[in-house]
Every structure is written in structure tokens, then in C-alpha cells.
């Protein structure tokens with residue numbers, strides 16, 4: 435099982451869209467995929483028509499029970515989606531108080547990593563959609579991941595945000611003694627504006643080793659797909675610009691993981 | 695002094711852009727404006743060329759001292775900007791641990807409200823840029839505000855986010871026994887797409903009393919302005935589409951506050 439964390443402390447850069455699209459593409463190929471919503475705001479959960487206000491099993495259950503030393507069967511938290519091979523571990527708005535409730539306890543940084551070890555046989559891929567906050571949930575996602583995927587817009591504020599995320603990753607690398615595999619993905623790229631062009635050159639200059647060589651273009655079909663609650667892989671024709679770009683990204687991620 | 699909180703738990707909807715633009719317009723008219731960066735990610739602080747990693751005085755200092763019962767002079771935290779009348783209370787990345795460190799203490803929800811009472815004579819307007827997280831900082835911003843401004847994109851995921859924010863506001867209203875004045879502002883509106891049109895109708899139907907009757911159009915000058923670190927009010931001609939829309943928004947906000 436391969437675990438990918440999709441993170442960026444900057445908001446609105448396409449984290450949820452990247453998680454849904456890569457997950458949809460993998461499921462369409464017949465893989466078994468678990469999508470994990472680590473954002474108390476629950477965009478990924480809403481995308482699939484569920485409410486993060488609901489009180490049933492969610493990521494919160496996993497942490498609450500772990501704090502009490504209790505093992506939770508995956509089945510009590512797992513939600514099916516309408517799409518073959520695509521499963522969801524939903525978020526709950528209760529996640530917003532996780533740091534306050536359990537932040538001081540030891541071992542809470544490895545709850546997800548331990549859970550993935552138990553569920554390892556059931557899925558081929560796990561994709562974690564992170565919230566824009568650096569707290570216990572993001573620390574868990576990073577600790578449990580084989581690769582960190584960082585969607586980034588090519589504007590000034592977004593580039594500043596990337597600098598800070600790379601600082602954070604470097605800090606965690608030092609304390610865990612193991613480097614992260616990182617792929618930076620330019621999203622919502624509008625080739626008509628000069629600022630985007632310059633932003634991309636800036637990214638090339640700063641992060642040559644981590645930057646994916648393609649871009650995800652602006653494509654209004656992503657909004658239409660999210661309105662319909664359907665991954666764009668199951669919504670738009672294969673030839674759609676945004677979908678083709680994500681299919682190319684998936685190929686490079688697999689090459690990088692040595693999976694081909 | 696009037697205090698406005700610019701909030702939305704959904705990321706990338708234009709919170710920082712709205713804070714900078716309204717603040718710039720007010721300062722250009724000769725008002726004394728304090729911009730407060732309540733986002734540990736520090737986009738507003740970066741916008742004005744400062745680093746949220748710097749250890750000098752910031753919003754964090756205010757909370758840390760308040761937790762110890764110590765009064766902090768504003769001067770030790772306040773940063774000047776290059777623009778007359780426009781001041782900044784910068785964020786610090788240390789804010790990310792605020793909930794973990796002080797979440798359980800009493801009275802930490804009113805730190806900002808008390809501080810604004812002391813600084814009241816020095817400014818005409820205070821604008822608070824909130825992070826996409828519902829934690830102590832957002833609770834403080836809401837408690838200290840006379841009006842809550844909610845930038846919203848007109849797509850499905852953003853509308854879902856708005857529902858949750860309105861739930862949260864209703865919850866806080868019940869516990870404080872006083873309603874919030876709320877203005878919902880459609881941002882990055884792209885009149886060419888049908889999804890945006892439908893989203894706007896959806897907003898009209900759901901929130902007729904809180905929705906501003908205009909829209910902020912997509913305008914690439916916002917990105918250029920943020921790259922230059924200059925509020926669009928000091929960067930683009932008065933006739934620029936995005937700037938004109940924000941000037942119209944400012945007029946309606948003042949009418950609503952009975953300030954005209």
C-alpha cells in the first residue's frame with residue numbers, strides 16, 4: 435500500500451481537487467483506494483455528499499479511541515462511495531478541537547501510521563487530504579506518508595506559503611531522521627498571464643528537484659464535477675485538459691515511486 | 695473605532711485580498727487603519743514584506759502575555775507599512791500552537807476585544823484577516839468584531855463551507871446573546887461560467903439578508919499587486935474593475951454600519 439499526503443498551509447490551492455482526481459483515476463483503473471479527509475472543514479466529505487457534522491464514525495473516532503488506548507475496527511468508520519474501488523474515511527467537524535483535547539499526550543503523532551499498518555492489505559493506495567493548518571492532523575499525515583504532494587498556485591502569496599511548508603518539512607525530517615519524497619504540483623495554471631509564467635520560473639529555480647515538470651491548467655470542469663459530487667475522472671471525457679494533466683501527473687508519481 | 699473580521703473556514707476565497715483592499719481604500723481616504731493578521735500562515739504579514747517567522751512582537755506576544763496576566767504596550771508589536779495611515783499587527787508562525795498552549799484557560803476568548811478597547815482612540819478602523827481554522831483566534835476575532843465580512847466563491851465546495859460558517863456564527867450568537875452583523879461577499883466572480891451564475895442565485899436564495907448586492911469580479915491585477923506588496927488601491931487606476939467593486943463594497947458596509 436502506498437500512502438500520499440496532499441498538503442499545503444495555503445488555502446484554496448487545489449488540495450481537495452487533487453485528492454479526488456488522483457483517487458478517481460486510480461479507482462477507474464481497478465485499484466482499491468482509500469481517501470482520508472483530515473480537514474475539520476470537511477470539503478472531501480462534502481464532495482461525496484456526506485456531512486462532516488454527522489455524528490457517525492469518522493477520523494475523529496480513530497483519534498478519540500487511540501487517546502484512550504482502544505483499537506477501532508476500520509469498518510465502523512469507513513464510508514463507501516458510488517464509485518467502484520473508491521472508499522472514504524470522512525472528516526468530522528469535531529476534529530477542530532483535536533489539538534486542544536489531545537495535543538499534550540504522547541504518541542498522538544503516529545495514530546494514522548499505526549492504523550495504516552493494520553489496514554495495509556485492504557488498499558493499494560491511500561490519499562490524505564490535509565487542512566491548511568499545521569497541527570496534529572498534518573503531523574500525522576506526514577508521519578504516515580510515503581510521499582508528500584504539494585499543490586501550489588503560481589502567485590506571490592502561494593510561493594511564500596511554499597517556502598514555509600518546505601521549512602516545516604525540513605524540520606520534521608531532522609527530527610525523524612528520514613527525508614520526505616516531495617512533489618510540488620503547479621495548479622490552476624493560467625498560461626495567459628505573465629505573473630503565472632514568472633511564478634513557474636521562480637518555482638523551477640527554487641525547487642528543481644521536487645517540481646513536477648508539467649502543470650495543471652485552469653479547467654472549469656473541476657467546478658462542475660464538484661457540484662455533481664463526481665470525480666472528474668468519472669465526469670469528463672478523457673481528453674479534458676485538466677484530467678489529462680492529472681493523468682500525466684499520476685504517471686510521474688508512479689515512476690518516482692518506482693512502481694511502474 | 696469600527697472592527698471588522700474577515701472570515702471563512704474555506705481556503706483561498708480572498709480573505710487576505712479583501713482585508714488589504716478595504717484597508718488600503720480606507721487609508722487612501724486619510725483614515726487610520728489597523729490590519730491584524732490572525733493567520734499563523736501569515737499571508738497578510740508576507741504581503742507587506744515581513745516574515746511571520748521573525749521573532750519580534752506579533753499577535754502571539756499579545757496572547758502569550760495575556761495568558762500571564764501582563765499588559766503589553768501596542769507599540770512593542772505594531773509595524774508601520776509604507777502607506778500613510780495603514781498599520782499592521784503581524785502574525786507569527788508560533789500562533790499555530792496557541793490552542794494547544796492556552797486552549798484550556800478561561801478568558802482567552804476576549805484577549806483581542808480587551809486590547810481593542812485600550813487602543814480604541816488610535817484607529818478609525820480595525821480589519822482582522824482570519825485563518826481558515828475555527829480555533830481561539832477566530833473566536834477572538836468574532837468576539838471583538840462589530841461586523842463579520844465573509845468572502846465566498848460561488849462554487850459548490852465554497853457554498854457548503856458557508857453553510858458551516860453560518861452554523862458556527864449562530865452557535866456563538868446563542869452563547870453571547872447578541873446577533874452578528876454579517877455581510878457575505880461573492881469574490882473572484884467569473885460571469886462567463888454558468889456554474890458561477892447558478893452559485894450566485896443559490897446565495898441569493900439562501901442568505902438574502904446578509905448577501906451584498908454586488909460581486910467582486912476576477913481581476914489579475916490583484917495578483918500583480920500582491921507580488922509588488924502594494925494594496926491594489928495604491929497600485930491600480932481607480933477605474934480597475936476589481937478596485938471599483940471593492941470601493942462599492944466599502945460604501946455599502948459604511949451604509950450598513952450607519953456611518954455615512
Ligand SMILES: Nc1ncnc2c1ncn2[C@@H]1O[C@H](COP(=O)(O)OP(=O)(O)OP(=O)(O)O)[C@@H](O)[C@H]1O
Pocket residue numbers: 444445446447448449450451452473477564565566621622623650651652653654656657660676703704705706826849850851852
Ligand atoms: N485546475 C483547476 N481549474 C479550475 N478550478 C479549479 C482547479 N483546481 C481546483 N479548482 C477549483 O478551485 C476551488 C478550490 O479548490 P480546492 O477546494 O480543491 O482547494 P483546497 O486547497 O482543497 O482548499 P482548502 O484550503 O479550503 O482545503 C474549488 O472550487 C475547485 O473546484
Ligand SMILES: Nc1ncnc2c1ncn2[C@@H]1O[C@H](COP(=O)(O)OP(=O)(O)OP(=O)(O)O)[C@@H](O)[C@H]1O
Pocket residue numbers: 443444445446566589590591592704705706707708709710711712733737824825826881882883910911912913914916917920936
Ligand atoms: N477578485 C480576484 N480576482 C483574481 N484573483 C484574486 C481575486 N481575489 C483574490 N485573488 C487571488 O487569489 C489568491 C487567493 O486569495 P487570498 O490569499 O486573498 O485568499 P485567502 O482566503 O486569504 O486564502 P487563505 O485561506 O490561504 O488565507 C491570491 O493569489 C489572490 O491574489
Ligand SMILES: [Mg+2]
Pocket residue numbers: 449450451473477478563564
Ligand atoms: Mg481542501
Ligand SMILES: [Mg+2]
Pocket residue numbers: 709710711733737738823824
Ligand atoms: Mg489569507
